[in-house]
Amino acid sequence: xxxxxxDVSKSFGRLGVLDAVSIDVPRGARLAVVxxxxxxxxxxxxxIAGFERPDAGTVVLDGRTxxxxxxxxxxxxxxxxxxxxxxxxxxxxxxxxxxxxxxxRRPDRTRRVREVMELASLxxxxxxxYPHQLSGGQQQRVALARALALxxxxxxxxxxxSALDTGLRAHTRAAMVxxxxxxxxxxxxxxxxxxxxxxxxxxxxxIADGRLVQSGQPSEVFDAPVDAEIAEFLGDVVMVPAEAxxxxxxxxxxxxLEVRHDRSGGAARVCAMLRPSQxxxxxxxxxxxxxxxxxxxxxxxxxxxxRLGAAEIPVEVTHRLPLHEASRFRPGSTVTVDVDGGVVLxxxxxxxxxxxxxxxxxxx
Amino acid sequence: xxxxxxxxxxxxxxxxAFEMGWQQLAELVFRPRVGELLVNTVLLVVLGVPLTVVLxxxxxxxxxxxxxxxxxxxxxxxxxxxTIPAFVASYGWASAIPSINGLGGGLLxxxxxxxxxxxxxxxxxxxxxxxxxxxxxxxxxxxSWAVFLRVVLPQLRLAMLGGGLVVALHLLAEYGxxxxxxxxxxxxxxxxxxxxxxxGPNAAALGVVLALLCxxxxxxxxxxxxxxxxxxxxxxxxxxAPRLGLGRTTPLVVVALVALAVASSxxxxxxxxxxxxxxxAASWAPVVEATVQTLLLAIGGAIAALAVALPAAWLSARYxxxxxxxxxxxxxxxxxxxxxxxxxxxxxxxxxxxxxxYQTVATVIAAYVVIFxxxxxxxxxxxxxxxxxxxxxAARSLGTSPFVAKLRxxxxxxxxxxxxxxxxxxxxxxxxxxxxxLLAPTGTQTVATGFWAAASAVDYPAAAPYAIxxxxxSIPAVALMLAQVKARRTP
Numbered sequence: 002x003x004x005x006x007x008d009v010s011k012s013f014g015r016l017g018v019l020d021a022v023s024i025d026v027p028r029g030a031r032l033a034v035v036x037x038x039x040x041x042x043x044x045x046x047x048x049i050a051g052f053e054r055p056d057a058g059t060v061v062l063d064g065r066t067x068x069x070x071x072x073x074x075x076x077x078x079x080x081x082x083x084x085x086x087x088x089x090x091x092x093x094x095x096x097x098x099x100x101x102x103x104x105x106r107r108p109d110r111t112r113r114v115r116e117v118m119e120l121a122s123l124x125x126x127x128x129x130x131y132p133h134q135l136s137g138g139q140q141q142r143v144a145l146a147r148a149l150a151l152x153x154x155x156x157x158x159x160x161x162x163s164a165l166d167t168g169l170r171a172h173t174r175a176a177m178v179x180x181x182x183x184x185x186x187x188x189x190x191x192x193x194x195x196x197x198x199x200x201x202x203x204x205x206x207x208i209a210d211g212r213l214v215q216s217g218q219p220s221e222v223f224d225a226p227v228d229a230e231i232a233e234f235l236g237d238v239v240m241v242p243a244e245a246x247x248x249x250x251x252x253x254x255x256x257x258l259e260v261r262h263d264r265s266g267g268a269a270r271v272c273a274m275l276r277p278s279q280x281x282x283x284x285x286x287x288x289x290x291x292x293x294x295x296x297x298x299x300x301x302x303x304x305x306x307x308r309l310g311a312a313e314i315p316v317e318v319t320h321r322l323p324l325h326e327a328s329r330f331r332p333g334s335t336v337t338v339d340v341d342g343g344v345v346l347x348x349x350x351x352x353x354x355x356x357x358x359x360x361x362x363x364x365x
Numbered sequence: 366x367x368x369x370x371x372x373x374x375x376x377x378x379x380x381x382a383f384e385m386g387w388q389q390l391a392e393l394v395f396r397p398r399v400g401e402l403l404v405n406t407v408l409l410v411v412l413g414v415p416l417t418v419v420l421x422x423x424x425x426x427x428x429x430x431x432x433x434x435x436x437x438x439x440x441x442x443x444x445x446x447x448t449i450p451a452f453v454a455s456y457g458w459a460s461a462i463p464s465i466n467g468l469g470g471g472l473l474x475x476x477x478x479x480x481x482x483x484x485x486x487x488x489x490x491x492x493x494x495x496x497x498x499x500x501x502x503x504x505x506x507x508x509s510w511a512v513f514l515r516v517v518l519p520q521l522r523l524a525m526l527g528g529g530l531v532v533a534l535h536l537l538a539e540y541g542x543x544x545x546x547x548x549x550x551x552x553x554x555x556x557x558x559x560x561x562x563x564x565g566p567n568a569a570a571l572g573v574v575l576a577l578l579c580x581x582x583x584x585x586x587x588x589x590x591x592x593x594x595x596x597x598x599x600x601x602x603x604x605x606a607p608r609l610g611l612g613r614t615t616p617l618v619v620v621a622l623v624a625l626a627v628a629s630s631x632x633x634x635x636x637x638x639x640x641x642x643x644x645x646a647a648s649w650a651p652v653v654e655a656t657v658q659t660l661l662l663a664i665g666g667a668i669a670a671l672a673v674a675l676p677a678a679w680l681s682a683r684y685x686x687x688x689x690x691x692x693x694x695x696x697x698x699x700x701x702x703x704x705x706x707x708x709x710x711x712x713x714x715x716x717x718x719x720x721x722x723y724q725t726v727a728t729v730i731a732a733y734v735v736i737f738x739x740x741x742x743x744x745x746x747x748x749x750x751x752x753x754x755x756x757x758x759a760a761r762s763l764g765t766s767p768f769v770a771k772l773r774x775x776x777x778x779x780x781x782x783x784x785x786x787x788x789x790x791x792x793x794x795x796x797x798x799x800x801x802x803l804l805a806p807t808g809t810q811t812v813a814t815g816f817w818a819a820a821s822a823v824d825y826p827a828a829a830p831y832a833i834x835x836x837x838x839s840i841p842a843v844a845l846m847l848a849q850v851k852a853r854r855t856p
Contacts, residue, residue: 050758051761052758075767079762080764083758087753103764
């Protein structure tokens with residue numbers, strides 16, 4: 002019993018948008034689909050909702066075929082809730098009437114409206130307000146409450162937090178995840194924000210160029226991205242040229258490090274990926290393996306530019322650390338850089354596309 | 366069905382031209398009298414349009430971008446002429462200065478009556494203009510004049526062209542004002558030909574030439590516009606635009622604007638009121654009945670126009686493509702044809718195809734639909750474009766079928782623009798003279814035709830109550846247009 006997508010493909014004219022995407026979301030699970038804009042993730046959601054028809058493949062919900070294989074259940078008969086990017090609240094209706102929109106024939110609608118408002122942590126006093134009198138976060142929670150009111154078997158969220166300010170965002174997200182948790186509804190979220198995707202739920206799917214390139218538990222996917230591009234997409238990386246040293250070890254500018262996962266596919270030249278949070282920078286008691294070549298304060302933190310190794314190709318990395326700690330270092334001084342935990346190996350071609358300079362990519 | 370009916374006039378012109386053939390058409394067209402009409406009409410457009418553009422743009426700029434005293438008052442005073450139909454204004458002028466006539470008189474009355482058609486879009490464009498552009502120009506070392514000429518004026522080109530086009534089409538279509546001043550244009554000549562021999566070959570041939578002139582005007586405007594697009598790049602912060610101090614020229618500018626207001630509004634209105642004062646209660650009685658008939662016809666026209674506009678606007682807003690564009694273009698072209706041609710076409714079609722409809726209410730309403738359809742179309746389409754499709758999708762995901770979703774969500778949200786579009790059609794129809802004169806069933810008298818009957822019989826006092834009613838009927842529409850422009854605050 003679950004939501005199953007099998008080989009779903011879709012193109013608009015000659016532009017392929019989705020290419021044989023298969024996903025299985027168990028009942029009650031929360032799946033976050035993450036991808037850059039234009040990757041096809043919104044189309045995927047619109048196919049599940051019934052707003053678009055897939056060119057090929059099937060969408061099956063709890064054993065009932067919704068799309069494909071001759072079936073085309075219209076959106077309003079699917080029992081799938083949908084929360085649009087901007088909430089799409091009806092501007093001419095109050096909060097209560099927005100929420101009651103889909104259940105106006107139910108005798109207990111007043112009670113149900115109260116219930117879902119509470120579920121979405123909405124103040125009962127908001128019931129008589131109009132959408133334009135609400136904050137962005139409240140609007141999103143009303144949209145969720147409106148979708149939950151029908152007790153759908155699946156809720157789809159299309160970038161529901163992207164229009165919110167940073168502060169409101171975390172708060173609204175927490176409130177909505179909480180409401181979804183308590184209602185136990187199967188949920189699919191699409192987003193371009195990798196942090197949001199990693200913290201949202203039980204499963205994450207990474208979509209790129211219309212294909213589902215990786216899926217699994219968030220911690221697994223973050224730990225072992227299938228390629229360097231996804232690794233970069235999911236968070237800041239430090240990427241350095243490396244050489245396999247046998248016995249799950251790799252030699253690079255940081256020294257000899259343990260290999261957590263080898264994704265190089267047996268490439269002749271490889272590179273090692275690690276996260277900036279794995280770096281430990283210390284004053285060099287003797288020797289040291291890196292030189293500070295620059296420092297730039299950035300608010301409460303500072304960016305330290307370090308040049309590593311005496312190899313023929315020196316490697317530069319940027320390391321962010323709290324400002325008070327950074328004040329210990331002077332440009333030109335020698336430091337020791339240690340790495341906590343192992344690295345993931347990728348083919349060295351990943352380095353070339355990054356311009357051969359190892360620098361963490363800023364988080365999108 | 367109704368949509369196709371809107372295209373009848375275009376078909377009529379083409380059909381007449383082909384049926385007559387070059388020989389007969391040339392015979393009817395290449396005559397000294399037609400040459401005279403052509404000179405008159407072309408002079409009217411060539412002189413009239415630039416004058417209205419100067420008055421309209423100048424007025425809008427003074428009101429919106431200078432420290433003119435009492436500029437809120439002037440902003441309203443400058444649109445007042447729109448409440449006075451041109452044929453009422455000419456009656457006002459003719460009773461004030463009986464010797465007024467010919468090209469000079471026609472130009473005077475028409476320019477004063479129509480410059481607000483440029484003023485309103487220019488005002489809207491100025492209000493939508495990002496003040497940061499002007500500020501940047503100043504910081505680049507341009508003086509006030511240079512800013513106006515090199516930054517503001519180019520941005521107003523679309524408004525000037527659009528307004529100028531509307532004025533040109535009005536000048537070509539106007540019957541009452543010019544007939545009253547004994548100034549002959551194609552339109553007045555067609556009405557005379559029609560009165561002599563109905564929709565005979567003479568009227569039809571003149572109609573073809575008039576339609577050609579319209580086409581030339583549209584072509585000139587389209588060529589001048591070219592691929593002109595002015596997008597607002599970036600939002601900019603909402604702040605009022607800088608206003609230019611007028612310094613020592615202030616009194617001069619104020620006097621000029623007051624003179625404009627007096628000439629365009631006060632003279633006609635005072636004449637009308639003066640005649641109204643010498644009327645007795647008896648001359649007001651027929652006006653009441655005419656008003657009722659006018660309202661019925663106008664509301665019928667509005668409903669019919671909306672019935673055509675809703676599906677067409679839906680098509681062009683939701684499914685923009687070649688078909689929608691072509692259809693829309695055809696509607697605009699049909700409505701840019703003078704009312705006299707629309708009337709001729711409907712007379713011919715009803716007589717030959719549907720004799721039962723000749724001189725019935727249905728024909729009058731059909732004419733109103735053709736002439737005023739763009740008013741409904743523009744308003745309704747803007748409304749539809751403002752209702753996001755995601756709302757309908759949200760309604761569908763809440764278990765509502767697509768049709769019910771439209772009814773419960775898009776419908777209520779569309780009401781204001783439907784009402785505005787309908788009101789603009791109704792108010793336009795209430796003032797319509799030419800087509801109503803030709804098409805209305807015998808015995809039906811609208812306020813406009815009632816006025817015309819009295820005024821053209823030189824019974825000036827009897828015409829006054831009708832004139833006052835016409836002005837009163839126009840006020841809501843003009844107020845609506847002004848409100849729409851003013852709502853266009855700098856975002």
